[in-house]
Amino acid sequence: MNKTNIYQLRRNALAKHIFSKTGGGIAVIATAPELARNRDSDFPYRHDSDFYYLTGFEEPGATLVMKVASSGKNYQLESHLFCRPKDLEREIWDGIRLGPEAAPEILGIEFAHSNQELDQKLGELLADHDAVYVRLAESAEADRRIRHWMKQVRGQARSGINPPSEFHDIETLIHEMRLFKDIHEIEIMRRAAAISARAHIRAMQACKPGMREYQLEAELLHEFRNSGSQSVAYNSIVAGGANACILHYRAGSTELLSGELCLIDAGCELDGYASDITRTFPVNGKFTGPQRALYDITLAAQEAAIAVTKPGNTFMQPHEAALKVLTQGLLDEKLLKLTELGSLENAIETAAYRRFYMHRTSHWLGMDVHDVGSYRESMPSSQEEKPWRILKSGMVITIEPGLYVRPADDIDQAFWNIGIRIEDDAVITESGCELISRGVPVKADEIEALMKNN
Ligand code: GLY
Ligand code: MN
Ligand code: MN
Numbered sequence: 001m002n003k004t005n006i007y008q009l010r011r012n013a014l015a016k017h018i019f020s021k022t023g024g025g026i027a028v029i030a031t032a033p034e035l036a037r038n039r040d041s042d043f044p045y046r047h048d049s050d051f052y053y054l055t056g057f058e059e060p061g062a063t064l065v066m067k068v069a070s071s072g073k074n075y076q077l078e079s080h081l082f083c084r085p086k087d088l089e090r091e092i093w094d095g096i097r098l099g100p101e102a103a104p105e106i107l108g109i110e111f112a113h114s115n116q117e118l119d120q121k122l123g124e125l126l127a128d129h130d131a132v133y134v135r136l137a138e139s140a141e142a143d144r145r146i147r148h149w150m151k152q153v154r155g156q157a158r159s160g161i162n163p164p165s166e167f168h169d170i171e172t173l174i175h176e177m178r179l180f181k182d183i184h185e186i187e188i189m190r191r192a193a194a195i196s197a198r199a200h201i202r203a204m205q206a207c208k209p210g211m212r213e214y215q216l217e218a219e220l221l222h223e224f225r226n227s228g229s230q231s232v233a234y235n236s237i238v239a240g241g242a243n244a245c246i247l248h249y250r251a252g253s254t255e256l257l258s259g260e261l262c263l264i265d266a267g268c269e270l271d272g273y274a275s276d277i278t279r280t281f282p283v284n285g286k287f288t289g290p291q292r293a294l295y296d297i298t299l300a301a302q303e304a305a306i307a308v309t310k311p312g313n314t315f316m317q318p319h320e321a322a323l324k325v326l327t328q329g330l331l332d333e334k335l336l337k338l339t340e341l342g343s344l345e346n347a348i349e350t351a352a353y354r355r356f357y358m359h360r361t362s363h364w365l366g367m368d369v370h371d372v373g374s375y376r377e378s379m380p381s382s383q384e385e386k387p388w389r390i391l392k393s394g395m396v397i398t399i400e401p402g403l404y405v406r407p408a409d410d411i412d413q414a415f416w417n418i419g420i421r422i423e424d425d426a427v428i429t430e431s432g433c434e435l436i437s438r439g440v441p442v443k444a445d446e447i448e449a450l451m452k453n454n
Pocket of ligand 2: 276363398400423
């Protein structure tokens with residue numbers, strides 16, 4: 001399947017959803033704006049994931065409009081891309097633009113226009129369609145544009161043209177599609193995860209006491225970019241010692257000390273897809289007794305979660321499996337007191353573990369690191385809460401248990417400031433899951449062996 005066809009197929013699948021929901025309509029999806037960082041410098045441009053999913057087009061200043069018309073029992077789709085016009089002067093400064101003349105052929109889209117025509121053309125496209133699909137309440141600017149388009153159509157009412165009467169959320173439909181990755185997407189995600197795994201290895205092998213966190217971040221970035229990934233999927237966490245207990249810590253300038261752990265949560269973005277890996281390793285290459293004890297508990301929790309990551313189980317089952325192992329481990333190490341809690345079940349029920357494990361075990365992974373898609377089943381349910389999503393082949397989740405011990409009077413000092421997380425990326429298959437991020441060792445012995453010659 002060539003790349004272009006993938007986007008055509010996705011637009012057709014979306015058109016089908018629109019047709020079955022409202023018998024047709026107009027969908028409008030803009031890409032992300034360019035953002036200034038400071039004065040004349042912009043943040044590196046990153047397209048909008050939904051827009052890219054449907055077009056494969058990475059330039060800023062673009063909008064996709066899909067016109068879904070009913071023709072009896074079937075639908076007819078007409079896609080319009082509005083993009084930056086060719087402009088020699090601007091292209092000398094900012095780079096080549098595809099332009100509306102070349103876009104249909106290159107992108108496999110029916111029509112392309114200059115983005116300067118968007119407002120006027122949308123007035124025409126919206127006429128005589130009841131249903132409009134947009135991102136609801138996206139921003140004041142997006143709302144302003146919608147009002148402008150609607151005003152134009154309403155202005156034609158006396159010519160017998162009817163303005164749209166229903167607004168629907170386009171994201172719900174696209175995000176449900178994005179939740180299930182096709183072969184093309186999984187292949188990119190495998191490659192992204194492989195690059196990230198190599199980056200983690202590089203950082204582990206470079207690590208020596210006395211280095212600073214930012215130096216390990218530099219090792220990660222080297223591998224990401226040297227392997228052709230365009231960006232980080234999120235800001236890398238390189239956390240030495242106590243910093244590992246700060247969940248959203250970034251790579252800072254803390255010195256990495258012998259006897260302490262280093263937690264790295266880092267993943268590259270490749271061709272629009274994220275990877276998300278965490279490893280925790282001893283700065284001097286050898287775990288201490290208490291570090292190793294908590295590390296092995298965390299790894300056992302991850303293994304328990306992996307074992308139930310399979311189709312038919314719910315999204316929450318890996319988390320529950322991990323919680324059980326983590327909480328039992330906390331009781332075994334006397335970080336939680338059985339005498340106070342009575343039983344493992346009670347320690348879980350009362351969320352006593354939360355002091356040491358305060359985040360969930362999984363999230364969807366895809367174009368966005370915390371990817372889109374509902375975590376609940378959408379089927380009507382008499383229960384107050386909709387049931388957790390049933391895992392199905394093609395979904396991708398992370399599996400990332402952790403333990404974080406802050407200093408406290410009632411905690412054995414040997415455990416103070418130990419922060420551990422182990423995170424891998426799992427594609428749900430027909431029978432279980434495929435871990436695509438295991439190019440980097442995860443067992444304590446294997447990590448020690450890897451760091452032996454540092
Ligand atoms: N790196 C973000 C996360 O693990 O969720
Ligand atoms: Mn994650
Ligand atoms: Mn992560």
